[in-house]
Amino acid sequence: MKIGIVGFPTLGGSGMVASNLAVELSQKGHEVHIISYKKPLFLDEKVQGNPNLFFHNVEMEKYPLFQEIGALYTIPLANTIRKAIKEHSLDLIHTHYGIPNAVSSYLATKGTKSKSVVTLHGSDVHTLGNKDSIKEIVGEALNNSNQVTTVSNYLSNLATETFSLEKTPLTVYNFIDTELFSPKDQPKQKVIVAASNYRPVKRIPFLVKIFGEVQENYPNWKLKLIGDGPERPICHRIAKEGGFLDKIMFQPPTKDIPIEFSTSSILAAPSQIESFGLTIAEGLSSGTPVWATNVGGIPEVCVHGSAGYLFEVNSVESAINSLEKLMGDESLRNRFGEFGRKFVIEKFNKEKIIAEYESIYETLLQ
Numbered sequence: 001m002k003i004g005i006v007g008f009p010t011l012g013g014s015g016m017v018a019s020n021l022a023v024e025l026s027q028k029g030h031e032v033h034i035i036s037y038k039k040p041l042f043l044d045e046k047v048q049g050n051p052n053l054f055f056h057n058v059e060m061e062k063y064p065l066f067q068e069i070g071a072l073y074t075i076p077l078a079n080t081i082r083k084a085i086k087e088h089s090l091d092l093i094h095t096h097y098g099i100p101n102a103v104s105s106y107l108a109t110k111g112t113k114s115k116s117v118v119t120l121h122g123s124d125v126h127t128l129g130n131k132d133s134i135k136e137i138v139g140e141a142l143n144n145s146n147q148v149t150t151v152s153n154y155l156s157n158l159a160t161e162t163f164s165l166e167k168t169p170l171t172v173y174n175f176i177d178t179e180l181f182s183p184k185d186q187p188k189q190k191v192i193v194a195a196s197n198y199r200p201v202k203r204i205p206f207l208v209k210i211f212g213e214v215q216e217n218y219p220n221w222k223l224k225l226i227g228d229g230p231e232r233p234i235c236h237r238i239a240k241e242g243g244f245l246d247k248i249m250f251q252p253p254t255k256d257i258p259i260e261f262s263t264s265s266i267l268a269a270p271s272q273i274e275s276f277g278l279t280i281a282e283g284l285s286s287g288t289p290v291w292a293t294n295v296g297g298i299p300e301v302c303v304h305g306s307a308g309y310l311f312e313v314n315s316v317e318s319a320i321n322s323l324e325k326l327m328g329d330e331s332l333r334n335r336f337g338e339f340g341r342k343f344v345i346e347k348f349n350k351e352k353i354i355a356e357y358e359s360i361y362e363t364l365l366q
């Protein structure tokens with residue numbers, strides 16, 4: 001098949017899913033065209049020796065009249081998609097993230113033979129998509145695409161309601177490279193790990209506060225915070241004022257996430273909302289139990305009481321209790337880790353999920 005993949009080139013979840021999907025599809029012999037405003041970071045190494053993967057750059061338009069509204073993207077993206085459809089006879093466009101990508105894809109595929117699939121990821125529904133300034137036109141674009149998918153059942157229900165969708169989106173869960181994210185020979189350290197972009201939705205300052213509450217009872221434990229972003233200085237300040245800064249390891253974004261996850265004892269994800277939670281699935285795949293909030297799609301990824309503990313987002317008490325239970329019981333952590341790895345291999349392995357997308361494409365092209 002000749003497939004166009006539209007997404008953001010960033011390290012964020014939806015961008016990573018789009019780029020990884022493009023690479024996997026191209027390795028299966030499909031001709032894949034990535035369309036975005038910048039090459040995804042790791043793409044160059046994946047393109048080498050891969051004759052099936054192409055990149056189309058979207059030229060964003062700046063003009064003095066648009067100074068206050070920023071560079072134009074929706075129309076240039078639509079034009080770049082349309083051009084790629086025409087020049088390469090693309091069979092379908094698979095767009096990731098509803099805003100503005102689904103609208104551009106709707107405009108671009110209109111009147112062409114190319115089918116259109118849109119995958120919604122999270123904030124394009126629960127945070128931005130539900131705004132009056134956004135939802136009607138995005139809803140129209142979704143209702144006019146051939147298939148909408150979501151990364152969890154939670155998001156499917158919410159998207160149906162938010163955008164008044166005529167058909168309930170199919171859930172296609174995110175996929176995990178279960179060989180890359182696997183238990184390693186190195187022993188687990190007494191470390192709680194979190195990898196994030198420190199946006200407020202990730203609630204990393206909350207994690208630092210909770211760690212501050214328990215660290216005196218567990219003097220050998222450390223908290224490792226991987227990533228960078230707006231709330232990092234707040235975390236530093238909380239730990240400094242609480243007198244436990246020496247127990248926090250701040251680590252910039254790294255390629256070593258798989259080894260970090262497998263050698264840590266607990267993966268923490270206390271997000272306000274999460275439609276799926278890629279790091280949660282990666283942690284479980286690495287054999288590491290999870291401590292996370294009981295919100296959004298997280299319960300579909302981490303089975304509470306079997307792979308980790310989920311606590312209510314506003315309950316400090318249950319956050320502390322559940323974290324202490326995990327920290328205090330190594331055999332419980334080992335059991336949870338084994339269950340979580342098996343669960344991810346069964347539900348989210350990349351072969352299974354890529355095949356689900358291929359089957360959607362084939363059905364549309366028949």
Ligand code: GMT
Nearest residue numbers: 012013014121122123274275276277278
């Ligand atoms: O929606 C976002 O906040 C951004 C998005 C991204 O592009 O990073 O993340 C969402 O998509 C991921 C991949 O499908 C999911 O694993 C994340 O749970 C989801 N984030 C939220 O729902 C907050």
